Amino acid sequence: MRTVTQLPYAVREEEHIWIPMADGTRLSARLWRPAHSDLEPVPGVVEIIPYRQRDLTSRRDSIHHPYLAGHGYACLRVDLRGSGESEGVLTDEYLDEELADAEDVLAWLAKQPWCTGRMGMMGISWGGFNSLQVAARRPPGLDAIVTVSSTDDRYADDVHYMGGCLLSDNLSWASTMFAYNSCPPDPAVVGDRWRDMWLRRLSRSGLWLEEWLLHQRRDQYWQHGSICEDYSAVQCPVMAVSGWADGYTNAVFRMLANLNVPRKGLVGPWGHKYPHLGEPGPAIGFLQEVVRWWDHWLKDVENDVMADPMLWIWMQETVPPFTAYVERPGRWVSEPSWPSPNVTETTLPLERNRIARQGEDVNEEELTIESPLSVGQYAGKWCSYNAPPDLPYDQREEDGGSLVFDTDEFTERCEIVGAPEIDLEFSVDQPVAMVAVRLSDVAEDGQATRISYGLLNLTHRNGHEDPEPLVPGERYRVTVTLNAMAQAIPPGHRLRLAFSTSYWPLAWPPPQPVRLTVFAGTSKLRLPIRPPREKDGDQEAPFGEPEGAEPISVTQIDPGDERWTVTRDLVNYRSALEVVKDLGAVRFDDIELTVTRRAYERYSWVGNDVTSATGETEWCIGFQRGDWKISARTRTVLTSTAEEFQFSAELDAYEGEKRIASYNWDDSVPRDLV
16 A cells, blocks of 8 residues: 555644533544644544544554545544443444434534534444444434445344354454453543543443344344435435455445435455455555545535446456455456346256256256255355455365255356345255355366355245244245355356355354255256446556555564464364464554454364354453553353353453453343244
């Protein structure tokens, strides 16, 4: 990324300001604004998230907020209530209290003499979520948003559940927030109150995993904050962004199709990263695009941002299966709208071991599969952070435990754009069952790279609100939608469709082993095909080189460690996936603060015993400046029987070597057809 040191306007930074909420609670914020804004007010841009602007996100913040400020915006980075140095306690995601606080922040910003009162919200992940949610509340002055790696549907497309199946990322993410909620405010900002504020957080933040397990179907809990409940509530322009390795790609396509406001979509090769920092690459000049967007909607600049195509996507070329890529080869292609008039559906019937051609007559046949519990150990993570390497490995490792169908070798190039669908006729032998469907690009040497997949809890066949048990032996028909994609298949390659009855540890297994019968001949694969167009090859690269402001100085004191290890003991049949993400010790030089972070996750099982599935997470996070030394250690364990999920958790907080708080949880939640 190119560092820009000369910006159009000089920037003034206010390292810490307090913003009062309606109930008297104060939120901590950092502000960057043009030096001339005292005389010439400028529009404002808000990012409000719980990840500690003073330290943990300060380097990332220093790249893009000063850059935007240097182009004429007052950029306000706010810590949510109960995080960083903000007062109060954070007890869950996207509560009404959080969204009301965001409205108070916008109202405060609009009243400042250096702000014009025209504002935008932006953010990635949590900040992308609440930008959408606040936009649906239509506060005065919110004129546009930029939402990156977010969702319009908190149940169907978030870290908790996928297709009604419980994701292991639900445990992983709950554990991350368990650790973050245990962090103290900085006494350099809040003074002697820091200990009381910290102890209050430790005692009241709670165990979020329990709340998320209490809502295993799409109820009012998940409907809150899901703008898909009423797309028309969003009345401001929306730029929606994600990446093919991210967990939130599908939402971009749904929002383009369903919002009725000026909107733009961008999907690159990246994981869960801002596109100017995107991995896998190529990263792009995303901040330049954001400036164009804000200029048009917050300053009324007559630029060409809305003359561009509605959607830009990275058409990925074939690659061997690796768990990480520096760059994904491909090219940018555009669509004038979504759904696109350039994409047509091709329907391919399934027969034994084969995906037949469109219109070909095939025989009806019953094919069965009962997958070993090991199918899924090479699935990678639901949402890729690219650290440690977490993308899916060679799918041949999974195909042996799956029901597999291959196309003939392609004789000419084929490009798929959109979400493939499986029209599946099936029966099962248990009242609760799931199906995992993977689509792979199979090279001439046999290597299989997963290019899309989908999960469906089959008790959710008629919707996620009211699941119904299955009748063993009864035939059903359902549509399984795979993740959206843009993938070129070259001549000589094949497509492979693979069905399995579990996908652990990406998703929690059903309560009993399941035998699935697929009725070939009546089951079909529907592919969204985009014929290559001549003008695609003539398009210039639409984005500039990635650039940003000069990042703050940090020093790596102790090295980190990253591991992603699959093990199997053939004596006792114990298997495990172990993940280590240790960031070592990092000193934030501007505030002389050293931070340590280490996360460990272990997902284990024994043979094909679905009740042996166990998820364990441990976090250790610490802060030190001089004699002030604080740490928190958390541990969470999730197991299940056929009837319930069982969880235990521990939180220990230390001042120096002295433990000053300890909390324990041990409880269970009934399984709700999951």
